[in-house]
Every structure is written in structure tokens, then in C-alpha cells.
Amino acid sequence: MSASALPYRPHNHEACVNQALADAREICQRQNARLTPTRERVLELIWQSHKPLGAYDVLAQLTEDGHNAAPPTVYRALDFLQQHGLVHRIASLNAFIGCTHAGEHHTGMFLICRACGNVLEMTAPAVSESVRQAAGAENFKVSDVTLEIAGLCPSCQLEHVDE
Amino acid sequence: MSASALPYRPHNHEACVNQALADAREICQRQNARLTPTRERVLELIWQSHKPLGAYDVLAQLTEDGHNAAPPTVYRALDFLQQHGLVHRIASLNAFIGCTHAGEHHTGMFLICRACGNVLEMTAPAVSESVRQAAGAENFKVSDVTLEIAGLCPSCQLEHVDE
DNA sequence: CCCGCAACTGTTATAATGTTGCAAAACTTG
DNA sequence: CAAGTTTTGCAACATTATAACAGTTGCGGG
Numbered sequence: 001m002s003a004s005a006l007p008y009r010p011h012n013h014e015a016c017v018n019q020a021l022a023d024a025r026e027i028c029q030r031q032n033a034r035l036t037p038t039r040e041r042v043l044e045l046i047w048q049s050h051k052p053l054g055a056y057d058v059l060a061q062l063t064e065d066g067h068n069a070a071p072p073t074v075y076r077a078l079d080f081l082q083q084h085g086l087v088h089r090i091a092s093l094n095a096f097i098g099c100t101h102a103g104e105h106h107t108g109m110f111l112i113c114r115a116c117g118n119v120l121e122m123t124a125p126a127v128s129e130s131v132r133q134a135a136g137a138e139n140f141k142v143s144d145v146t147l148e149i150a151g152l153c154p155s156c157q158l159e160h161v162d163e
Numbered sequence: 164m165s166a167s168a169l170p171y172r173p174h175n176h177e178a179c180v181n182q183a184l185a186d187a188r189e190i191c192q193r194q195n196a197r198l199t200p201t202r203e204r205v206l207e208l209i210w211q212s213h214k215p216l217g218a219y220d221v222l223a224q225l226t227e228d229g230h231n232a233a234p235p236t237v238y239r240a241l242d243f244l245q246q247h248g249l250v251h252r253i254a255s256l257n258a259f260i261g262c263t264h265a266g267e268h269h270t271g272m273f274l275i276c277r278a279c280g281n282v283l284e285m286t287a288p289a290v291s292e293s294v295r296q297a298a299g300a301e302n303f304k305v306s307d308v309t310l311e312i313a314g315l316c317p318s319c320q321l322e323h324v325d326e
Numbered sequence: 327c328c329c330g331c332a333a334c335t336g337t338t339a340t341a342a343t344g345t346t347g348c349a350a351a352a353c354t355t356g
Numbered sequence: 357c358a359a360g361t362t363t364t365g366c367a368a369c370a371t372t373a374t375a376a377c378a379g380t381t382g383c384g385g386g
Contacts, residue, residue, distance in 0.1 A: 054372080068336080070337060072373090073335070075373065076335080080334095091255045114306070124293070126297065129293075130289045130290045131287075131290055134272065135274060135312055138274060138316075139317040140276075144312070146311040146312070146313070147308075150307040151307070152304040197363080218343070233365070233366060234345085235366080238344065327386100330385090331383090331384090332381100333383100334379105334381070336379075337376105337379100338376090339374105339376090341372100341373080342373070342374085343372070344371070345369080346367105348365105349366090350366100351363080352361105353363085354359105354361075356359090
């Protein structure tokens with residue numbers, strides 16, 4: 001791979017969002033799940049940057065929309081989106097980010113830049129495999145893997161030579 | 164390895180705790196860090212089971228002791244203990260657990276049993292290495308890895324055949 | 327068509343987790 | 357012991373998440 005990953009360079013992000021929304025609609029249809037206006041709007045908000053968004057940030061945006069929303073509205077939408085693999089929760093940040101591999105079976109791994117806040121989701125079969133093996137060595141039956149890596153993204157390394 | 168790991172079988176846990184406290188005292192001395200009574204007591208409480216303890220659980224225990232403590236007392240003690248590698252925070256649980264590799268340089272990986280709540284910390288060089296490689300492929304500079312695996316421990320698999 | 331069920335939403339209140347800021351006390355060092 | 361640093365006590369507050377219950381909507385079967 002020579003080009004840097006998406007979050008780290010300029011791109012037409014509106015197109016990303018639209019693609020994600022279109023994908024989401026299709027996935028929900030296939031799964032007989034209802035992507036209601038609120039849910040779709042929350043997904044759109046989450047997708048609007050490559051930085052994860054807190055539940056209360058989403059709430060604030062909804063309020064700006066004129067939507068008279070309370071926390072449960074947001075959490076319920078987020079639960080739904082998570083369940084259908086459309087967003088991920090980043091446990092170390094208490095925040096949510098759009099899934100860039102929606103539809104595909106995957107084990108996410110997140111590269112979280114401490115300087116710019118961008119998060120890159122990547123799948124790494126080799127990692128998943130070694131995790132599976134290590135857990136297996138303890139006869140542990142894996143059901144969910146939380147793998148979040150904090151550090152500096154390529155762009156920010158240039159500016160933060162001292163860290 | 165044939166015997167199962169410590170948390171999964173009966174053992175004299177008081178001895179574990181005492182060992183951990185002794186180690187902690189030595190580590191702090193070496194680092195010129197002050198393991199004050201409150202800090203030591205918090206460490207002891209955290210160590211008293213193989214299940215992670217929430218900050219407010221610790222607070223409640225301190226209160227039972229007769230210690231007139233407020234949240235900052237606990238969080239400050241926990242910060243100190245984390246900084247000196249004596250406890251770990253489990254992000255996916257908002258809870259803390261005693262470090263079983265204090266003193267050694269290590270990247271922790273946690274096996275969290277959803278049935279019994281026990282957590283086993285393990286070091287897995289192969290995992291760390293594959294994570295490092297995957298991140299490196301994106302030119303990402305790793306500083307902290309959060310790796311938490313939820314599932315079923317060996318003992319609990321026997322009872323939860325249906326999951 | 328409309329009844330009834332299930333899924334979704336609104337609303338209020340509250341729980342759980344974590345932080346800020348400041349003043350007092352304890353320890354450390356010269 | 358005096359000055360400075362670290363630690364603690366304390367009150368208030370900020371953030372994140374859930375509970376409980378009532379109302380509403382969409383949808384399939386009589």
C-alpha cells in the first residue's frame with residue numbers, strides 16, 4: 001500500500017457519507033430492519049467526520065435540527081446501528097464512529113490519533129488470528145474483541161516530533 | 164501449559180494479595196514514588212478478587228473502613244497506581260484490576276469472562292507483534308494498546324453450553 | 327377495513343462514572 | 357525550621373448512560 005488511508009488525506013467526504021447511507025439502507029432492507037428517519041439521521045451525523053462522536057454530541061446536533069430529543073433517543077438509535085454493524089463504539093473514548101466495513105464480517109481494530117482525533121478502522125486478519133490463538137491457549141472462548149490503538153497518525157507525526 | 168490459569172481455579176488468594184502488595188512497595192521504592200496508606204489500601208481492595216472493581220465500588224469499601232472518602236480520593240489513587248503499572252483500567256467495563264505483571268514491561272491483553280466476571284491478564288508477544296505490524300502498515304505510531312476480549316472462561320464453558 | 331400486536335418514540339427522572347478547583351495538611355529538602 | 361512540593365479533603369459539577377412508562381406508528385390477519 002502506497003497511498004495513505006482515507007481519513008488522513010483530503011477527499012470528498014460528502015460522497016463517503018452518501019455511500020454509507022446508501023449501503024445502510026440496503027443492509028437494513030436485507031435484514032428486515034427499519035432504518036427510520038431518526039436512525040438514519042444519527043448515522044449521517046456520526047459519519048460526518050472521521051472523528052468519533054459522543055452520544056451527547058449527536059444529541060446536540062439533533063437539537064439544532066429542531067428535533068426535540070432526549071438521551072434515550074440517541075442511545076436507542078446508536079444501539080440499533082451497532083447491532084446492525086453500521087457504527088462502532090470506541091470504548092476508550094466513549095464515542096461512536098461509522099463502520100467502514102458495514103456488511104462484511106470483520107473484527108475491527110481502531111487506530112486513534114491522539115493529536116488530530118481521527119480514527120481509522122482496519123481489519124487485520126493476522127491480528128485476529130493471533131488473538132484467537134492466544135485466547136485459545138487459555139481455553140478461552142472468544143466472543144468479542146475490543147482492540148483500540150492510541151498513537152499518532154502519519155500526518156500528525158510530522159508535526160509532533162517531540163512525542 | 165497444562166494447568167489452567169490462576170483466576171480459574173481455587174487458590175490461596177490472600178497470598179496473592181500479600182505478594183502484590185509487597186511487590187508494589189518495592190516497585191514504588193525503586194521509583195521514588197510514595198505508596199501512601201490510601202493508595203496501598205486501594206490497591207489491596209482492587210486485588211481482593213479476580214473481578215475488576217469499579218471506582219465507586221472501591222469508594223464504598225473505603226467508606227465501610229470508616230474512611231471519609233470522596234470520588235477524587237479514589238480516582239487519584241487509581242491514577243497513581245495505573246501510572247506505576249500496579250493496576251489496569253478495563254475500558255470496556257469502566258473498572259480496574261490488579262496488574263499481575265507489575266514491574267515487567269508488558270502489553271496487557273485481558274480475557275474477560277461474561278459469565279463469572281473473572282479477568283485474566285496475559286501477555287502475548289505474538290499478538291503485540293502482529294498489532295505493531297498492522298499499525299506500521301498504516302505508518303501509525305503506536306503508543307497505547309487496549310486489547311480486551313470478552314467471552315467465556317474454561318470453567319464457565321462447561322455450564323453455558325447454549326451460548 | 328379495523329383490530330390487535332409488535333416495534334418504535336417521547337418524556338421524565340435518575341443512576342453511574344469521572345472531573346475541577348481550591349484550601350488544608352503532610353512530607354521533603356536544604 | 358522555612359520554603360516548596362506532593363498529597364489529601366471537600367464541595368460542587370460535568371459527562372455518560374439507563375429505567376420506567378405512556379403514547380404512537382406500522383403492519384398483518386380476521
